Amino acid sequence: MSLPSSTAPTRPLVLQPRFSQRVWGGTRLLPESPTPIGEAWVVYEENQVQFGPHAGYTLGELSAAHPRELLGRRAQGTRFPLLIKLLDCAEWLSVQVHPDDAQAQRLAGEGQLGKTEAWHILEAVPGAELIAGVRPGTDAKALRTAILAGRIMDYAERHTVQAGDTVLMPAGTLHALGPGLLLYEVQQTSDLTYRVYDWDRPASAGRALHLPESAEVTTTTRVAPQPSTPGQPGEVQELTRCPYFVLERLVGEGTALQADTLGESFHALTVTAGELHLTAGGETLKLGPLESVVVPAAAGTYSLTGTFQALRSRLP
Structure with a gap:
């Protein structure tokens, strides 16, 4: 439907989440689902507004029609620039990496965006782990060789995490989430992912590995979860x-x-x-x-x- 130019969004927008089944998903995001739900895309350019004067329009449509009113003066372009997800991890996610903006355009086509992202842990079972970055002393040549040979786990660095930890993941950082985690993820508006290792799951059409691309974009970046202190009221x-x-x-x-x-x-x-x-x-x-x-x-x-x-x- 067309969007009248006079209907600039100035009121809060409640969006309809998009839930996605995943082989590694759990039951916390949509308990009534008969299949495991791994992701809820809660702020995304294709989410529809649930009610109010913009009900039925997508966030992307509003962003394109009214970039200044919706996005603000700091935005570049008219596309809604962030994607926010909730993830419920019952099993290990694939070990993966995302390109930066320049690599995304070169490898996937003009208009593609890279993906820098951050995780904030909401719940974690005791001893829960994630992979972020590579081990100390890893050099770029050895890392590339390991990726192409299917031996990335020789270099992946594991971290134990707990609720309240935050991890910033620049594009090019090797990463994966482990079982027992419920988390919030904010990232650039991009779904461009290169899968490096998938725990020997069957390589179905939707879960193929991308070893040449991964070898090209993965860096020797090391990152670490950052704990936070409990916030005070009003903070x-x-x-x-x-x-x-x-x-x-x-x-x-x-x-x-x-x-x-x-x-x-x-x-x-x-x-x-x-x-x-x-x-x-x-x-x-x-x-x-x-x-x-x-x-x-x-x-x-x-x-x-x-x-x-x-x-x-x-x-x-």
Whole structure:
């Protein structure tokens, strides 16, 4: 349907999540599903607005029609620049890597974007692990040889993680998530993934390996999970930042937490615990655990009340 030019988004947008079955998925994202759900894409350019004057339109349609009002002055271009997911990992994900912007255009075609991403751990069973980066002393030639020979696990570095840890993963970083993790992921708007190793699962059409591409883009980058201290009520705590996004944790208890987009960037909020009441432009929305909302840049000031913890992603 066509989008009238006069309907610029200035009110919070509640989106319809997209759930995806995965061989490694669990039961926490959509308990009623008969099959394992690994991912919920909660803020994505193809998500539809659930209600209000923009009901039925996608985030991408609104972004293209009203980039300044939705995205803000800091945005480059008209495409919604971030993709936010929730992941429920019952088994190991494939060991994979993402290209940077230049590599994505060279290897996958013009208009493709690379993928820098960050993880924030929401739940972790004792001893839960993930792979991030390569072991100390790994040189580029040895890494490339190992990838092409199917021996990447000789160099992959494992980390034990717990709830509250954050990992920033620049493009080119080898990575994988292990069993027992529930996490929030923010990344560039891209689904370009090169699979390096898949734990000897059958190489189906949707789970093929990409060894030549992986060998070209994987770097010897080393990263480490960063623990965070428990936030105080009313606090906005920066967890990580990069050229593509800033990830913050907000804690509410009693006194209203005041915020302002300043017209510079949208604010994407996901509740991780408790109940949040968001008031903007005279309208109040109630959000529970794992629910998300996008506050357009044009919304300006808004307030958050309730007893809650939430994550907020925005442009830097």
